[in-house]
Amino acid sequence: MNDFIIRTEELEEDQLKELYVESEDDKKILKSLKSQSPVLLVGSRGMGKSFLFKISQMQLLDNFEKDRIFPVFLTFRSASLVQTGNNVQFELWMLNKICTVIIRELKKYGLISSVKWNFGNVTSEESPYGNSIKILMEKNKEFENSWKNPGKIIDTMAVPTIDELMDIIEDICVELNIKRMVIYIDEAAHVFIPEQQRQFFSIFREIRSSYVKCNAAVYPGVTCYGDIFEPMHDAVTINLTRDLREENYVSNMKEMVLRQIKDSETTKNLIRNGENFSVLAYAASGNPRLLLRSVEKVGNFKTNSVMAVFREFYREEIWSEQSLLAEKYPSNSKFIDWGRTFIETVVLPEIKNKNDRALENNKASSVYFWIHRNSPQVIKESLRILEYTGIIKLQATGIKATNSEIGNRYEVNLGCLFALENAPLSVGINIVNNLSLKRMSEFGANSKAYETLIKKIPKFTEPDMTECLKFQLAKSIDVLEISEWQKGKLRELNINTLGELIVSKESDLMRAYQIGKVRSRQMKNAAFAAVFEYLFG
Structure with a gap:
């Protein structure tokens, strides 16, 4: 049995390089990540955002002596633990975190071992052995332990302001002959705490000059940018998707899997049952993590094994994970539960029925549905959570439907759609080969399918996350x-x-x-x- 690694944080640098399968789209993304313009890399869980950040970071380090562009990778995944006495302190935690990681990375690569540097009230001269970074690290711990005493005000005298940070970065770049710093921020802010996200993007917008730029990995749908930050104007937004209709889609996905397979027998089985693998690749809807998880379960790639994956993984497990969010975040449970019901019992059966008729008559098939732009806000919030989990994907905005009405077109996870079929292997390939963007199920602004959620939640309000965090911990x-x-x-x-x-x-x-x-x-x-x-x- 193969033990696949599905999370980037578990991979060492050599493993990252070994497992990376480059596509033309990836090349374009990496070029943007290394350019001077800030980038928002948008993708659902498991799409490979962190992986591409790490690859980009390694490429810049490999060429640092020539290009003098210095990369810094950090994560804000512990943001949910920051429960301080006011909103300003959350912003200061983010600044403190950025400062800490910049210092650590510069020291790690021997760039400030003998150079004076000053971050706020913390300077290299305070300790000739470089222990002054501990001041900032200890401050991080204070912030991240604040969940134990919510509301406590933390002393932030050692933390620089954003203006000080920009001046410091410029001074360091000039002193060390660094052309530019590129800061990669993974897990930008907790997806279920909109206020934290708004504060993050306020800072993200400000950390930009000829000496520094930020890239941020964010989730689709559930990311709140706030009133100040405008994704279209303040950053280059890249949606990390893999087009099922692209010529090399299956071969690229196959190569990703083959690089993680450790025994020759599994490799032989995969190649021998190539068409069965292709269906699994399409079922993953371009998500490497979903593909690896399904391949891990399939074993020998024979028809019965693949059928079992559709029965157990795409009919049950993937939906169980969606419903598990309702247990983690009770204040969002009505959105999460309605979203599952809507897709599982309304959207998917309707698309299946359309495909059944279309394939019988040699017409175009579909994996798409359309939502009117004036649909209730609570419906949009539910769909955003479905985007985050990867059950659906926003395919295009501003699309005309019947009577020239305007709305958004979504794509359902193909594995969930194939799982409804008695013969997913043959039907799945036919669906993919006959896809048309013009074929979509439409849901108007006042669709009856919305009524159950609107009755439960007439108006959307943001939940209080402090009690939710206590519940989780x-x-x-x-x-x-x-x-x-x-x-x-x-x-x-x-x-x-x-x-x-x-x-x-x-x-x-x-x-x-x-x-x-x-x-x-x-x-x-x-x-x-x-x-x-x-x-x-």
């Missing part, structure tokens, strides 16, 4: 996607909840049997990555 470590061995070791140390795990240290983990310094760090990284992925949904 009280949950058992059983909800995490880590090994049973790791869970057992955590329980040995009486670490039973997400909250207890968040505050644990590497030294705590080393107290468990057979856990040394190296393994404790690996274990902590894996566990923390699992916690933050769970909190992010």
Whole structure:
């Protein structure tokens, strides 16, 4: 059995290079990421946003001596833990985080070992051994532990203002002959805390000069940009999608899988059953993580095994994950539950019926549906969550439908559509080969399908996330996607909840049997990555 790696944070640099399968679209994206213009890389979970950020970072480092463009990669995945006394403090946490990572990266590559630098009230001269970075790191910990005492005001004297940060970056670039810094921000802000997102994009907009630019990885639908930031004018927006109709789609997806397969027998089975693999590739709708997860389950790629994937993964598991969000975020549960019901019982059956008739008569098939632009806000919020999870994808905006009405066209996950078929292998290929953008199921501004959600939530309001976070951190470590061995070791140390795990240290983990310094760090990284992925949904 192959144990596929599906998260970028689990991969070392050599593995990233080994697993990277370059496409023409990827080349264009990487070029934009390294250019002078800020980029928003938009994609649902598992599409490869973090992976491309890392590849871009490595390429810049490989060419640093020649191009003098210095990359800095950081993540704001711990944003949900910041529960300080006022909104300004969240902005200061972000600035502090950026400062910390810039210093660490410059020191890591030996660029400031003997250069004076000054971040706010923290300078290199305070400690000839470079320990002054600990001041900023400790401040990060204070912010990220603020969930234990919500409302507490944190002393931020050591944190520079955004104007100071811009001046500092310029001084460092001039001093070190750096042409430009490129800051890659992954997990920009918690997707279910709109206020944090608005504050993030306010800062994102300001960190821009001839010496620095930011790129941010964001999710579709659920990202709130605020009133100040305008995606069309303040950044280059790139939607990370893979066109099913593109000539090399299947071969690129196949290469991604082959590079992770470790045994020759599985490789032979995949090649021998190439058409079955093609259906799985299309079912993933361009999402590498979905494809790897389905291939992990399929085994020998024979027809019965592939059919089992559609029955178990695309009919059950993928929907269970959607519904799990309702348990994580009860204040959003009505949106999440209605979205599942709408797609599963209304949209998919209607598209299937259209395809059945179309394929019988050699006409064009569909995986699309259309929503009127004047549909109620609560409906749009529900659809945005479906975009985030990858159940649907916004295919185009401002599309004319019947009677020249204007709305948005969405694409459903093909695996969920194929799973409705008795013979998904043959029917699936026919659907893909006959796709037409003009064929779509339409839902008007006052569709009857909306009524159940509108009755439950007449008006959309943003939820209070403080209580929601407390609810999440009280949950058992059983909800995490880590090994049973790791869970057992955590329980040995009486670490039973997400909250207890968040505050644990590497030294705590080393107290468990057979856990040394190296393994404790690996274990902590894996566990923390699992916690933050769970909190992010």
